Amino acid sequence: xxxxxxxxxxxxRNLSIALGLILLVFVLIPVFVKxxxxxxxxxxxxxxxTLSMAWNLLGGMTGQNSLGHAAYMGLGAYASCLLITxxxxxxxxxxxxxxxxxxLVAGVIFYPCFILRGPYFTLVSIAFGEAMRQFIINSSFFxxxxxxxxxxxxxxxxxxxxxxxxxxYYVGLVMLxxxxxxxxxxxxxxxxxxxxxxxxxxxxxxxxxxxPTRYKVMAVVVSAMVAALVGFFYASYIRYIDPELMTQAKSxxxxxxxxxxxxxxxxxxxVGGLIMIxxxxxxxxxxxxxxxxxxMLMYAVVLITVIRFRPTGILGWYMRxxxxxxxxxxxxxxxxxEVFEAVELEKNRGKGA
Amino acid sequence: MKKLIAIVxxxxxxxxxxxxxxxAEEGPIRIGTIYAMSGGNAAIGENILRGIDFAVAEINxxxxxxxxxxxxxxxxxxGDPAQGRSEAERLITQEHVDVMMGCHMSVVTEVxxxxxxxxxxxxxxxxxxxxxxxxPDHEAMDYFFRLCPLNSVYVKDMLEYLKDSSEQTGEEIxxxxxxxxxxxxxxxxIRCVELFKDEYxxxxxxxxxxxxxxxYIGDATLFVQTLKAQGFTPKxxxxxxxxxxxPAFLTNLGSAANGVASVVEFNPDLINGQEINEAFKxxxxxxxxxxxxxxxxxxxxxxxxxxxxxxxxxxxxxxxxAALDIQGEFPGGRKIVLPYDRIKFENYxxxxxxxxxxxxxxxxxxxxxxxxxxKTVWPFSFTDTKIVYPAPLQ
Numbered sequence: 247x248x249x250x251x252x253x254x255x256x257x258x259r260n261l262s263i264a265l266g267l268i269l270l271v272f273v274l275i276p277v278f279v280k281x282x283x284x285x286x287x288x289x290x291x292x293x294x295x296t297l298s299m300a301w302n303l304l305g306g307m308t309g310q311n312s313l314g315h316a317a318y319m320g321l322g323a324y325a326s327c328l329l330i331t332x333x334x335x336x337x338x339x340x341x342x343x344x345x346x347x348x349x350l351v352a353g354v355i356f357y358p359c360f361i362l363r364g365p366y367f368t369l370v371s372i373a374f375g376e377a378m379r380q381f382i383i384n385s386s387f388f389x390x391x392x393x394x395x396x397x398x399x400x401x402x403x404x405x406x407x408x409x410x411x412x413x414x415y416y417v418g419l420v421m422l423x424x425x426x427x428x429x430x431x432x433x434x435x436x437x438x439x440x441x442x443x444x445x446x447x448x449x450x451x452x453x454x455x456x457x458p459t460r461y462k463v464m465a466v467v468v469s470a471m472v473a474a475l476v477g478f479f480y481a482s483y484i485r486y487i488d489p490e491l492m493t494q495a496k497s498x499x500x501x502x503x504x505x506x507x508x509x510x511x512x513x514x515x516x517v518g519g520l521i522m523i524x525x526x527x528x529x530x531x532x533x534x535x536x537x538x539x540x541x542m543l544m545y546a547v548v549l550i551t552v553i554r555f556r557p558t559g560i561l562g563w564y565m566r567x568x569x570x571x572x573x574x575x576x577x578x579x580x581x582x583x584e585v586f587e588a589v590e591l592e593k594n595r596g597k598g599a
Numbered sequence: 600m601k602k603l604i605a606i607v608x609x610x611x612x613x614x615x616x617x618x619x620x621x622x623a624e625e626g627p628i629r630i631g632t633i634y635a636m637s638g639g640n641a642a643i644g645e646n647i648l649r650g651i652d653f654a655v656a657e658i659n660x661x662x663x664x665x666x667x668x669x670x671x672x673x674x675x676x677x678g679d680p681a682q683g684r685s686e687a688e689r690l691i692t693q694e695h696v697d698v699m700m701g702c703h704m705s706v707v708t709e710v711x712x713x714x715x716x717x718x719x720x721x722x723x724x725x726x727x728x729x730x731x732x733x734x735p736d737h738e739a740m741d742y743f744f745r746l747c748p749l750n751s752v753y754v755k756d757m758l759e760y761l762k763d764s765s766e767q768t769g770e771e772i773x774x775x776x777x778x779x780x781x782x783x784x785x786x787x788x789i790r791c792v793e794l795f796k797d798e799y800x801x802x803x804x805x806x807x808x809x810x811x812x813x814x815y816i817g818d819a820t821l822f823v824q825t826l827k828a829q830g831f832t833p834k835x836x837x838x839x840x841x842x843x844x845x846p847a848f849l850t851n852l853g854s855a856a857n858g859v860a861s862v863v864e865f866n867p868d869l870i871n872g873q874e875i876n877e878a879f880k881x882x883x884x885x886x887x888x889x890x891x892x893x894x895x896x897x898x899x900x901x902x903x904x905x906x907x908x909x910x911x912x913x914x915x916x917x918x919x920x921a922a923l924d925i926q927g928e929f930p931g932g933r934k935i936v937l938p939y940d941r942i943k944f945e946n947y948x949x950x951x952x953x954x955x956x957x958x959x960x961x962x963x964x965x966x967x968x969x970x971x972x973x974k975t976v977w978p979f980s981f982t983d984t985k986i987v988y989p990a991p992l993q
Contacts, residue, residue: 281692281693282688282692283685283688283689283691283692283693286684286685286688287685290681290685380810383781383782383810384781384810390781390782390783390786391781391782391783391786392706392729392731392783392786392787393706393783395709395736397736398713398736398737398739398740409717480681484680484681484684484710485710485713486680486706486709486710487680488680488706490678490679490680490706527685527689530675530682530686531689531693534636534637534673534674534675535636535672535673535674535675538636538637538641538644538675539636539637539638539641541637541675542637
């Protein structure tokens with residue numbers, strides 16, 4: 247075995263140890279952090295980042311800017327809450343039901359809309375969100391404007407109901423990791439390449455045999471299903487939902503982590519969520535009592551600054567930064583690109599013989 | 600690799616520092632408040648907080664509670680239940696508030712009350728009127744109390760007023776129609792009128808609900824203007840507050856509003872509210888409104904309960920609130936400034952449904968616009984002003 251192969255293996259090992267350690271920190275946080283408030287902030291990070299990943303599949307990977315993700319999340323929350331309260335279903339089953347229903351609704355409604363391109367898709371997504379909200383406000387089955395509450399009771403895994411934050415923390419973390427791995431899988435799959443090709447040039451994609459409508463509908467269905475899952479999680483955690491959940495402002499909130507973190511990367515929403523949500527909580531805790539609303543103003547300033555000076559998001563900047571170089575070369579001992587190429591070549595030659 | 604391990608373990612240790620120090624029975628008594636201080640409902644939050652600050656200043660000037668000063672710790676829910684939950688947890692676990700007040704929107708109140716019950720922090724809502732907050736689904740939410748009247752009590756009082764009015768107008772009311780919005784508050788109105796109309800012998804001839812056009816104040820203004828434009832003058836209009844009691848209502852309509860009556864939780868000319876309103880106006884330059892008067896009263900309820908309990912221990916204060924029976928005035932001489940003279944939190948039966956821990960004596964007053972000003976006209980024992988009938992609307 248030559249040195250190149252060894253170097254590549256050592257790098258991969260270091261990388262997985264590093265990722266494992268980061269994961270370990272997150273697994274251990276509830277052991278050390280006893281403050282429910284801090285745990286609550288982490289739970290917020292988990293579900294908002296997951297929602298933002300759902301958005302990113304459409305907005306980042308496919309280039310279809312949706313501003314209606316709060317509606318998918320809200321519909322998911324409503325579907326699962328109503329199934330639990332009206333039919334007495336098990337919450338975990340209701341999550342699956344919610345995902346299927348919302349996926350179907352999104353697929354059926356958006357199939358004809360994909361004839362539209364660019365800003366027109368965005369406009370339809372805004373209209374979809376508002377229409378869904380108005381529908382719920384005017385439907386007594388959905389509890390109109392008063393919303394739906396989930397029953398109180400003792401802690402139970404079966405009913406996904408806890409007084410403590412810790413179970414929500416771990417379920418949220420598992421959901422985040424699961425959806426991350428799913429997105430990573432999609433990114434590297436045929437579908438991922440197709441979506442990115444569509445983003446760059448839809449006509450070119452069609453010319454090389456990719457059916458843009460088919461892939462866009464697939465993306466919107468998967469994205470809506472993930473948002474519905476987040477809706478289920480939200481409803482189980484907050485235990486009360488109302489149509490305000492589906493306002494335009496909420497849809498915008500789901501876009502922010504991805505844009506700030508770097509919409510071109512699957513990891514973007516994670517990074518953005520880890521930064522923006524604690525920031526928003528901190529600003530509110532620290533400043534809102536001094537001068538009401540000042541926290542939002544400061545949040546907006548941070549947001550504008552990031553978008554003005556780092557238009558590709560924090561990851562877009564990081565990927566070209568000295569910090570990354572330092573971490574790759576000094577800590578993880580990443581070999582130069584030529585070494586990777588040599589190893590790849592070696593492998594292929596082996597196969598050939 | 601070692602460097603990486605070192606960095607990660609330092610991070611882990613930093614996180615461990617977030618742990619909470621223990622509470623103590625010394626220093627100021629902390630009242631947590633969770634209202635909208637930003638966003639579309641910030642104006643409502645401001646009125647509430649003024650009432651709270653006013654009561655706290657008054658109580659502190661007289662030596663505080665059990666020798667300790669009161670302190671207000673403010674949270675902002677910006678109208679969002681998730682944010683309300685976050686703020687409740689922050690105030691309880693980071694700021695160590697002893698008692699909680701909130702919220703403006705009943706949906707947020709529900710979520711915050713759950714958190715308070717979970718941590719054993721007594722909470723009183725001054726203004727959340729949604730009936731179901733105290734229905735049998737919430738029996739276990741036993742740290743949560745409600746001072747204000749329920750929505751159904753608002754409506755019951757409106758019907759009661761219509762019935763009592765014959766005493767002054769000499770004409771009996773037989774038929775009523777409802778005109779309201781399709782949001783939660785409007786839907787509650789319809790439900791409650793249907794629940795009680797037979798009890799009062801009214802014939803409900805029409806129910807019209809519509810999607811809120813723009814804002815409560817915008818709709819109230821348009822409603823009265825349209826009546827005028829169509830030349831339709833009902834003998835009585837009783838509004839359920841909201842846009843009608845917004846200060847802009849009188850400015851927008853001028854004399855066209857004369858005769859319109861509305862539910863009010865407080866009015867400056869209430870017999871037992873005049874004195875407090877003078878002092879409040881001197882401090883803030885505006886009249887006390889229903890929200891400020893109710894939240895003002897809640898601070899006094901907390902003061903009385905904590906003194907009775909002799910401690911700020913959550914369970915003891917909760918039991919003291921439950922045992923409280925204030926008749927006419929609080930110990931120390933402050934009169935109840937609202938249009939009722941008793942505060943007692945009880946479980947009771949409301950139209951066949953048990954409700955829990957509501958202030959059963961709470962009621963509203965009815966005020967009528969007379970010469971461009973809101974004048975209290977009902978309950979008759981709280982005012983000297985008489986009803987103008989039929990409503991002139993000009």
